[in-house]
Every structure is written in structure tokens, then in C-alpha cells.
Amino acid sequence: MELIGNAQSRLIVIRGNSGSGKSALAMAIRNRRPRGIAIIGQDVLRRNILHVPDIKPSLAADYIDVSARFALNRGLHVIIEGILRDDIYGDMLRGLICCHNGKSCCYRYKISFDETLRRHKTKAEAAEFGEIEMRQWWQDDDALAGVEELIIGPDQPLADTVAEVIANCGWEPRSANDVSR
Numbered sequence: 001m002e003l004i005g006n007a008q009s010r011l012i013v014i015r016g017n018s019g020s021g022k023s024a025l026a027m028a029i030r031n032r033r034p035r036g037i038a039i040i041g042q043d044v045l046r047r048n049i050l051h052v053p054d055i056k057p058s059l060a061a062d063y064i065d066v067s068a069r070f071a072l073n074r075g076l077h078v079i080i081e082g083i084l085r086d087d088i089y090g091d092m093l094r095g096l097i098c099c100h101n102g103k104s105c106c107y108r109y110k111i112s113f114d115e116t117l118r119r120h121k122t123k124a125e126a127a128e129f130g131e132i133e134m135r136q137w138w139q140d141d142d143a144l145a146g147v148e149e150l151i152i153g154p155d156q157p158l159a160d161t162v163a164e165v166i167a168n169c170g171w172e173p174r175s176a177n178d179v180s181r
Contacts, residue, residue, distance in 0.1 A: 001098070002099060003071035003100075004101065005073065005100050005109075006075075006102060007101055008102060009072050009076075009077055009078075009080050009101065011068070011072065011077075011080070011096060012029065012077070012104075012107070012165060013024075013079070013080050013105040013107065014026055014080070014109075015079040015083065015106070015111075015142070015149070016104070016110070017116050017137065017139060018082070018110025018129075018137050019119045019134060019151075020111050020115075020152075021034075021111075021119060023041060023043075023081060024051070025081070025089055025165070026039045029079060029162055029166070030079070032162055032166060033077075036077055038077070039081065040064055040067050040078060040079065040081070041081055042064065042080070042082020042084055046060035046063075050063060054083075054088060055088070056088045058089065058092075061091075063094070064089070068178040069096070080093070080096075083137060089147065092146055093106075094144070094146060105150070105165065105168045106147050106148065106150070107150050107152055107165065108142075108143070108144070108149040109154070110151045111152075111153070112139070117131055119133065152175065
């Protein structure tokens with residue numbers, strides 16, 4: 001087992017159905033910290049870079065794994081965000097968490113389909129896909145087996161979730177105005 005990162009590095013995994021708020025949370029966390037956080041988005045790597053289907057064996061899971069290890073081993077903190085179904089990405093995520101020298105924090109959005117659809121309609125890329133595709137991707141309750149995930153519910157404001165993640169990582173809270181770009 002090759003250890004990755006260091007005692008100070010943070011690995012944050014944010015999972016949930018399409019439209020739940022994963023990307024917004026990842027960006028909000030990074031916006032509250034100084035430079036040094038790599039966001040590894042499943043959609044960006046799988047759909048935009050690799051342009052491959054979300055099936056097993058997964059080239060996207062392998063690419064996320066390599067990307068996270070690369071960033072952690074070079075002193076960056078890492079946020080991995082995406083639907084990240086357990087049956088396709090679970091082994092890779094468990095492997096990263098197991099090998100990570102620093103603190104790993106895992107979160108999962110648990111929100112109704114109607115709420116994720118409502119949230120999706122407010123996004124800039126809402127026209128790229130809609131209710132039909134979201135129903136195909138929907139996972140009713142896709143817990144990451146063997147990993148403690150903190151649940152983010154539908155009524156938890158983004159600011160509160162960001163503050164929770166920052167605290168769980170052991171980082172000092174900073175306002176958005178304190179962060180140099």
C-alpha cells in the first residue's frame with residue numbers, strides 16, 4: 001500500500017445525485033481557502049476530457065484516482081466531487097481514503113428527486129440535460145460501503161455546509177474577503 005499526501009493534506013469527497021449541489025459546495029469551499037485546493041470533478045473528467053460512458057471497468061475512476069494521487073503527493077488538498085456511484089467508483093474512493101496520510105472527510109447529499117430537479121433548473125448548464133437523464137442516473141440511497149459519510153440534507157444552507165467542512169478539516173475559518181486569489 002503506497003501512502004499518499006502528508007499529515008497536513010485533506011481529501012474531501014462530495015457525492016450525491018445530479019443537481020444536488022456538489023459542484024457548488026466544492027467551489028464554495030475552495031473560495032474560502034487560500035490557493036492549494038484541487039477540485040477533481042467526475043463530470044469534467046468523464047464527460048468533457050475522456051468522453052466515456054459511466055460503466056465498470058471505469059476509465060474515469062482510474063483517471064480520478066491518478067489525478068487525486070498526483071495532487072496530494074504535490075502538496076495540494078483535494079476535493080473529489082460527483083455522483084460517484086459506489087458500484088463504479090467505490091473501490092477507488094476507498095483505496096484513496098485508506099492510503100491517504102492526512103485527514104479524509106466524506107459527504108453525501110441526500111435530497112429528493114424533485115428537489116434535485118428544481119436545483120438543476122437554476123444552473124447555467126440546465127439545457128444540456130434534463131429530467132429524463134436525471135431519472136436514469138438517479139440513485140435512491142447510494143451509501144459508500146465501509147466509509148463514514150456525513151449526510152447533507154435538503155434544508156442545510158450552503159454556508160452552513162461550507163462551515164462544517166472547514167471545521168471538520170481542522171482549517172481556520174476565513175471570510176470570502178480574506179482569501180487572496
